[in-house]
Amino acid sequence: xxxxxxxxxxxxxxxxxxxxxxxxxxxxxxxxxxxxxxxxxxxxxxxxxxxxxxxxxxxxxxxxxxxxxxxxxxxxxxxxxxxxxxxxxxxxxxxxxxxxxxxxxxxxxxxxxxxxxxxxxxxxxxxxxxxxxxxxxxxxxxxxxxxxxxxxxxxxxxxxxxxxxxxxxxxxxxxxxxxxxxxxxxxxxxxxxxxxxxxxxxxxxx
Numbered sequence: 001x002x003x004x005x006x007x008x009x010x011x012x013x014x015x016x017x018x019x020x021x022x023x024x025x026x027x028x029x030x031x032x033x034x035x036x037x038x039x040x041x042x043x044x045x046x047x048x049x050x051x052x053x054x055x056x057x058x059x060x061x062x063x064x065x066x067x068x069x070x071x072x073x074x075x076x077x078x079x080x081x082x083x084x085x086x087x088x089x090x091x092x093x094x095x096x097x098x099x100x101x102x103x104x105x106x107x108x109x110x111x112x113x114x115x116x117x118x119x120x121x122x123x124x125x126x127x128x129x130x131x132x133x134x135x136x137x138x139x140x141x142x143x144x145x146x147x148x149x150x151x152x153x154x155x156x157x158x159x160x161x162x163x164x165x166x167x168x169x170x171x172x173x174x175x176x177x178x179x180x181x182x183x184x185x186x187x188x189x190x191x192x193x194x195x196x197x198x199x200x201x202x203x204x205x206x
Contacts, residue, residue: 134162
């Protein structure tokens, strides 16, 4: 059996779903999703999920609450590891009126994926790396793994409406995640952690 580690770019996946209006699929069971993306001769070793906590000062506090609920829910999944980057404020200026406001963007996901994927390759944890992202910034790490470890495969699973010609060209293979797979990869509406605390699917995600 070929060993597979899955590397999920959380914000790339989220914005891909959002661009399609697929809020109903936000409550994803990432382990189930990963399992469905595997071939019959492959086995899932681990899932690495890369994200950043939404900043407390964000103008949409409900988004932060929904994210926290989701992160607590997926933390109950076996063999799933959450890796955090930063969620930073960035000042924007209107060149017409001079107004200044803050926007927020996630940082470090591509670096964190590169570090973990190269480390896992060095430690021989996988035969196949499966990247769930359409971010072209991951082209470099993909090429590095394939060059240093030519016996290993790096496959890209593109979220909806997310693609990169460079990343697809660098990978061993690529495909787009379909709606049917997303529909079949939902967590139960209520997830209970070992302490008995219940995490409920946000109403707006139904």
